[in-house]
Amino acid sequence: MRNTENVHRGPALRFTFDGEAFEAFAGETVAAALLAEGRRTLRRTSRRRSPRGLFCGMGVCFDCLVQVDGRPNVQACLVPVREGMRVETQVGDGTWGADADP
Amino acid sequence: MPTRELVVVGAGPAGMAAAIAAAEAGLPVTVVDEGPRTGGQIYRQPPAEFEKRTVDDGSPDARRGEVLLRRFEELTGNRIEWMGSSTAWGLFPPRRLAVERDGAFRMIDTDGLILAPGAYEMVPPFPGWTLPGVMTPGAAQVLAKSMGVVAGRRIFLAGTGPFLLVVALALHRAGAEVVGIAETVRFGDVLRAFPGLVAAPALLRQGWGYLRALSRAGIPVHRGHSIVEARGGEALEEISIAPCDADWFPDRSRTRRIEVDTLCVGYGFVPRTQLAQLAGCHLVYSASLGGWIPHVDDEQATSVDGVWVAGDGGGVAGSWVAELEGRLAGLSAARRAGALDEASFRSGWRHIDAELGKLRRFRAALDSASRIRPGLDALADGETLVCRCEELTRSEVDAGVDMGATDARSLKVVTRLGMGPCQGRMCWPSAVRRLAAQTGRTPEEIGAPSVRPPIRPVSMASLAALDGGLTEASPCSTGAVLEEVPP
Amino acid sequence: MKSSDVIVVGGGVIGCAVAWELTRRGVRTLLVDRALPGRATSASAGGLWPIGEAVGLGCGVIYHAAQHAGDASAEASDPEPLPAVFRDFLHESNALFPDLAVELREQGGFDMEFERGAGLLFAIYNERERAFVERVDRSLPPEVSLEILEPREVAEIEPQLTRDLIGGALLAGEYQVNPMAVAEAFKRAAIRGGATFRHGTQVRALRREGNRVVGVEIDGEVLTADTVVNAAGAWAGGLAETIGLDIPVVPVRGQIVLTETLPHTLNACLSTSQCYIAQKQHGEVLIGSTTEHVGFDVGVSEEATRSLSAGAIRAVPLLSKVRVKRVWAGLRPGTPDELPVLGPVEGLEGYVNATGGFRTGIVAAPLTAQVVVATILEPSSALAARAEPFALRRFEPAVACA
Numbered sequence: 001m002r003n004t005e006n007v008h009r010g011p012a013l014r015f016t017f018d019g020e021a022f023e024a025f026a027g028e029t030v031a032a033a034l035l036a037e038g039r040r041t042l043r044r045t046s047r048r049r050s051p052r053g054l055f056c057g058m059g060v061c062f063d064c065l066v067q068v069d070g071r072p073n074v075q076a077c078l079v080p081v082r083e084g085m086r087v088e089t090q091v092g093d094g095t096w097g098a099d100a101d102p
Numbered sequence: 103m104p105t106r107e108l109v110v111v112g113a114g115p116a117g118m119a120a121a122i123a124a125a126e127a128g129l130p131v132t133v134v135d136e137g138p139r140t141g142g143q144i145y146r147q148p149p150a151e152f153e154k155r156t157v158d159d160g161s162p163d164a165r166r167g168e169v170l171l172r173r174f175e176e177l178t179g180n181r182i183e184w185m186g187s188s189t190a191w192g193l194f195p196p197r198r199l200a201v202e203r204d205g206a207f208r209m210i211d212t213d214g215l216i217l218a219p220g221a222y223e224m225v226p227p228f229p230g231w232t233l234p235g236v237m238t239p240g241a242a243q244v245l246a247k248s249m250g251v252v253a254g255r256r257i258f259l260a261g262t263g264p265f266l267l268v269v270a271l272a273l274h275r276a277g278a279e280v281v282g283i284a285e286t287v288r289f290g291d292v293l294r295a296f297p298g299l300v301a302a303p304a305l306l307r308q309g310w311g312y313l314r315a316l317s318r319a320g321i322p323v324h325r326g327h328s329i330v331e332a333r334g335g336e337a338l339e340e341i342s343i344a345p346c347d348a349d350w351f352p353d354r355s356r357t358r359r360i361e362v363d364t365l366c367v368g369y370g371f372v373p374r375t376q377l378a379q380l381a382g383c384h385l386v387y388s389a390s391l392g393g394w395i396p397h398v399d400d401e402q403a404t405s406v407d408g409v410w411v412a413g414d415g416g417g418v419a420g421s422w423v424a425e426l427e428g429r430l431a432g433l434s435a436a437r438r439a440g441a442l443d444e445a446s447f448r449s450g451w452r453h454i455d456a457e458l459g460k461l462r463r464f465r466a467a468l469d470s471a472s473r474i475r476p477g478l479d480a481l482a483d484g485e486t487l488v489c490r491c492e493e494l495t496r497s498e499v500d501a502g503v504d505m506g507a508t509d510a511r512s513l514k515v516v517t518r519l520g521m522g523p524c525q526g527r528m529c530w531p532s533a534v535r536r537l538a539a540q541t542g543r544t545p546e547e548i549g550a551p552s553v554r555p556p557i558r559p560v561s562m563a564s565l566a567a568l569d570g571g572l573t574e575a576s577p578c579s580t581g582a583v584l585e586e587v588p589p
Numbered sequence: 590m591k592s593s594d595v596i597v598v599g600g601g602v603i604g605c606a607v608a609w610e611l612t613r614r615g616v617r618t619l620l621v622d623r624a625l626p627g628r629a630t631s632a633s634a635g636g637l638w639p640i641g642e643a644v645g646l647g648c649g650v651i652y653h654a655a656q657h658a659g660d661a662s663a664e665a666s667d668p669e670p671l672p673a674v675f676r677d678f679l680h681e682s683n684a685l686f687p688d689l690a691v692e693l694r695e696q697g698g699f700d701m702e703f704e705r706g707a708g709l710l711f712a713i714y715n716e717r718e719r720a721f722v723e724r725v726d727r728s729l730p731p732e733v734s735l736e737i738l739e740p741r742e743v744a745e746i747e748p749q750l751t752r753d754l755i756g757g758a759l760l761a762g763e764y765q766v767n768p769m770a771v772a773e774a775f776k777r778a779a780i781r782g783g784a785t786f787r788h789g790t791q792v793r794a795l796r797r798e799g800n801r802v803v804g805v806e807i808d809g810e811v812l813t814a815d816t817v818v819n820a821a822g823a824w825a826g827g828l829a830e831t832i833g834l835d836i837p838v839v840p841v842r843g844q845i846v847l848t849e850t851l852p853h854t855l856n857a858c859l860s861t862s863q864c865y866i867a868q869k870q871h872g873e874v875l876i877g878s879t880t881e882h883v884g885f886d887v888g889v890s891e892e893a894t895r896s897l898s899a900g901a902i903r904a905v906p907l908l909s910k911v912r913v914k915r916v917w918a919g920l921r922p923g924t925p926d927e928l929p930v931l932g933p934v935e936g937l938e939g940y941v942n943a944t945g946g947f948r949t950g951i952v953a954a955p956l957t958a959q960v961v962v963a964t965i966l967e968p969s970s971a972l973a974a975r976a977e978p979f980a981l982r983r984f985e986p987a988v989a990c991a
Binding site for chain 2: 622624626631769773776777780786788789846848849850871888889891894895898899901902908909910911912913914915916917
């Protein structure tokens with residue numbers, strides 16, 4: 001959830017997570033925007049398909065990997081959420097989206 | 103490309119203080135940090151898009167941070183060049199730093215290099231520790247302090263050290279229900295440490311203040327308790343804590359279950375030594391300071407000429423010590439570059455050194471109380487994952503050790519422990535204690551894991567464009583923007 | 590009492606394979622290894638490319654392209670194919686892998702990550718490379734299938750490969766493994782079979798009495814055996830030197846770049862004149878490799894990291910979107926003629942070579958182990974005779990009598 005006292009957020013924006021639309025604020029990381037909505041599971045692991053979420057919160061542990069705009073292995077705790085961003089749960093090693101082609 | 107006079111890696115308290123001290127002495131300084139804004143982890147600022155908001159929450163720590171941030175900002179563009187969102191991923195001889203920013207690269211040659219990379223939290227493996235909802239106190243703090251996002255509704259914290267108390271208060275203020283804190287250090291051990299703690303009365307008072315605030319907020323501190331297990335289906339639903347003995351072995355017959363959706367666990371910090379290792383700095387082992395750390399003299403200079411280490415990256419001792427060490431390194435670098443005369447350096451040094459002495463006595467007492475006991479490493483059972491990236495259970499890693507993989511490198515190739523993207527940062531601090539116990543050696547005898555660039559995953563496109571200077575992009579254009587480096 | 594019947598020095602793929610073969614045949618075996626950084630096994634891509642490597646379509650073409658960068662004279666810079674006797678040795682060794690993978694998994698419980706994939710695919714960027722491939726094709730015996738493909742056919746096999754090429758050459762029977770897992774699978778099978786493994790133990794010297802090697806010296810201890818196998822890879826020369834034996838093995842550094850774990854991206858092992866590229870079983874894409882004579886330096890260089898990354902992105906543009914997780918280097922045991930050094934040494938009893946694997950140690954390991962063990966157990970057998978072309982005496986007659 002978002003704390004409303006004493007926080008003056010940036011402009012609102014919209015992004016999707018697994019196809020569902022969410023509102024976020026410019027400057028928030030993907031992980032923060034999703035946790036604010038109570039979405040804790042960000043990926044499922046390769047070997048056991050276990051759920052994982054934010055862990056170290058500072059880019060060290062690589063547990064919060066999501067797919068962003070068709071590209072896997074994006075660290076949700078570091079990457080700022082952007083208008084129109086398409087975020088997906090990364091399942092295993094993920095998949096290349098059609099929009100990932102260079 | 104011109105060689106810079108001084109580069110500082112890291113913009114937490116140590117890095118900012120170092121840059122300020124050197125810049126005030128007249129030396130041009132370049133500061134490189136992964137974060138988009140200054141502050142590091144402890145003084146992490148709100149995103150630039152948020153309306154300006156102070157990091158000052160009234161605590162003395164935060165006030166010191168605010169002063170550093172303001173002074174740093176005043177000097178930025180003047181003597182300080184700020185390179186945010188920039189990852190220093192390699193260091194080539196003699197002092198050539200490889201930096202990536204948005205898929206573009208720079209190679210920066212410098213005469214002086216101050217490393218202030220900080221530390222990350224040590225979390226021991228225990229059943230359920232990979233569930234979403236289990237995170238480090240630092241992760242929850244950053245969300246709350248910089249973005250005003252509370253990680254959960256009902257939060258419990260477990261581990262050791264005053265940082266737990268700080269985070270609990272921050273979460274409480276941000277509107278979370280903080281259910282309690284399990285501080286594993288027993289009351290008797292705190293009492294034994296008391297004579298040392300008196301060395302820094304200000305810090306002692308600060309700690310007392312945290313405890314009073316927690317008490318006023320009705321947040322119970324379960325002293326001498328350890329986390330035992332986290333449970334849940336898709337995410338955390340419930341934890342178990344239990345009182346532990348002097349060696350931190352929990353008494354499982356007195357386990358208490360608590361329903362929570364978020365658990366923050368941290369048992370101290372691990373210094374980030376990779377760049378110092380690449381620089382060839384001599385390392386020494388210090389269990390109380392977080393493991394292998396670069397050896398420094400009384401000016402924070404390492405064994406490599408022109409390379410200093412300051413702050414938690416050189417041994418974990420907290421933000422105040424980090425700031426003082428940074429200032430010392432900055433002064434030392436300024437003197438080496440000829441920007442500061444010997445007399446001015448000495449007078450600065452005397453003042454800081456005296457202060458550091460008191461703080462380090464305090465810290466040593468605290469470290470001795472919270473040094474990791476064997477019971478912590480017994481929380482995991484055979485089926486507990488010990489390598490989060492590669493999903494390896496303790497039994498799987500043990501099998502590798504039984505077959506003769508008794509060092510970091512062999513374990514990596516045989517079991518894949520540490521082969522994942524965190525490069526062993528999460529698993530190794532605990533794995534090395536297990537390995538030591540199994541093979542009858544000390545972590546010191548096992549040695550520090552070897553380090554090669556890149557020290558964290560780095561864009562292949564930026565590597566392809568590497569050549570020590572500006573180049574065109576790789577044969578098939580990667581879209582990487584190559585930045586002109588200002589002289 | 591002697592420590593064991595045979596002591597194998599070196600825990601790389603060759604040493605482990607020899608230890609397993611000995612154990613399988615009932616020989617009391619001691620495997621001694623000092624886990625040094627930079628062993629060749631760790632710097633291999635794990636490509637089982639017997640023909641590819643023999644004709645220079647693996648590392649060879651990268652090396653020669655780098656050596657002759659900017660050299661207009663075409664054919665002079667093409668890699669020379671290795672002799673047919675070695676090509677056939679590799680081909681035969683490679684054929685052992687599918688069954689071996691199963692057998693070792695059953696014996697030792699460890700999986701070598703054998704994968705068939707689409708084969709080894711060489712990307713032809715220009716006419717000079719096409720001419721080279723056509724010459725290679727003509728030199729091959731009919732039973733080896735090298736398919737020369739049009740760009741359209743290349744794209745069907747490997748959709749992520751750049752379209753900016755003029756064709757490809759496919760060796761469909763060339764597979765891959767995880768090289769460290771191969772060594773580990775051999776080692777565990779050997780240990781389960783009764784072999785003793787001393788890890789973290791450096792052999793300081795061989796112990797020689799007259800014309801006989803009687804054991805090895807480790808710190809403060811002598812271990813004795815009927816036979817000592819020198820499988821010390823790039824360090825084999827230094828070990829042999831301790832008894833005045835000259836083996837012309839030198840360390841040849843190969844650097845490797847490894848990406849983060851990726852979704853399924855590649856079907857084949859790719860080879861180009863700039864690098865080879867293979868996606869491994871755990872999803873990482875491995876890019877190799879350099880061929881450098883820099884002594885025992887196992888560091889990594891800016892230049893190799895750059896050229897391998899650039900070569901990989903040129904071949905597979907999608908790789909510009911990924912991160913590199915690791916760069917490392919290993920030391921291949923190189924010899925003047927790029928062939929291994931196998932078998933006994935004239936005039937020296939109780940000593941056998943099993944080194945010089947250079948770029949082909951992984952694929953050669955299964956047959957190498959059988960041949961080397963045959964030279965110990967039944968020296969007059971046909972299998973033992975296969976070590977003949979690779980005997981040390983091809984370099985310098987009577988070196989052992991020094």
